[in-house]
Amino acid sequence: MADLEFRLPDLGEGLADAELVSWSVGAGDTVELNQTIAEVETAKAVVALPSPFAGTVVELLAQPGDTVLVGAPLIRVRTEADAPAPTAVEQDSSVPDSSANGTGRTAVLVGYGPEEEAVSRRRRPAPAAVEPDAPQDNTATPVPQTDRAAATPAARRLARELGIDLWYVPGSGPDGAVTVEDVRDAVPVSQPRPAATPAPARAAADPRSDSDHGLIRPAAREERTPISGIRKRTAAAMVASARTIPQASAFVTLDFTASMELLDHLRTTTSFQGLTLTPLALIAKSVLAALAEFPDLNAFWDEAKQEIVTKHYVNLGIAVATDRGLLVPNLKEAHALSLRELCQEIGWLADTARSGSATPTDLRGSTFTITNVGVFGVDIGVPLVNPGEAAILCLGSIRKRPWVFRDEVAVRWVTTLGISFDHRMIDGELASRFLATVAGLLEDPLTLLGRM
Incomplete structure (x- = not known):
């Protein structure tokens, strides 16, 4: 042995x-x-x-x-x-072997490490659903997207013995992991708590107790959560963005009605059967078309070499909110994708990011990012530029509003787009022209046909 x-x-x-x-x-x-x-x-x-x-x-x-x-x-x-x-x-997993696979890449246990060249895009099956961008009903009970909640082995064992679903147990362990004490605290009021170390005293009438689920909520007035994992890295990236990138923003409000009508029509066609076609896919297609006309926005500032690096391919980042924090998976070689393929890829990436199964390859190498705050009912936001990129586009909510259409006030679908950009290499004129081009394509989406 x-x-x-x-x-x-x-x-x-x-x-x-x-x-x-x-x-x-x-x-x-x-x-x-x-x-x-x-x-x-x-x-x-x-x-x-x-x-x-x-x-x-x-x-x-x-x-x-x-x-x-x-x-x-x-x-x-x-x-x-x-x-x-x-x-x-x-x-010895700490010793990389760049020759092990003959590709010049570092051999790793899961996937591959950094590559010198752009990563080729993978083909994936269409997902069953994708995060909607149009107005929606947010009252539905959320459905867990991952295989299981983060919990210690002892907590899992106790939860199985007590018949408690860990998804509905708030975790107090590192990075929100459910501990044994959390499981004990989640025992329904009508059921005696298992023997354990003395639990902290609770108020006689806790206004935060959840009678619907039979769970007892912590009575503490404050809670401290260790900053770790994705949240820690995201914080570092945003601090670096704010400190090192001089940023400016521009906004445009547009009539989105023609785009909504086009999406409604495409959903009835054979090509999009079985897919969840959302405004985000059409906006992504418009952004890609505009980047072909304004490639300077698909670039980054190389501080060490004092160079502006313009990329002639687009790895389109899609910001996704997850239980563990914000992730930005990206569509490799997105400029070559059709609208149908964009619909498939966006749905696949969003699902894998939320489930925690996105690979480092899926999350590295983006060249331009789209973030969607409209799904939360917010009209617009001012996002920070991701380090290594030149700009980020923000999509606001899409609502029916009064709008002047053909010299008359009418009820139309309206949305607002915003762009934040690195002012070292992009001036206000260039950013505004790019944003106006994207808005024009969405106001008259049939003009996209001439750019495909």
């Missing part, structure tokens, strides 16, 4: 560490080759780690909530003497 350590592998994109979310195994458990043993969260996504060898777990070398450096030991497994030896990458 031999005791082998599994070290945190290189998860790609030059990530130096990851936060351990949960273990799927414990000391004394038997693990098989490629069995999922843990989940870790990087700056971009939650990643399931498979075991590189089979055997018996001797010791867990990190705890949920710990930040683990790439190459640091995670778990010790005792293997049989005749078990196949792990590969060099399994023995």
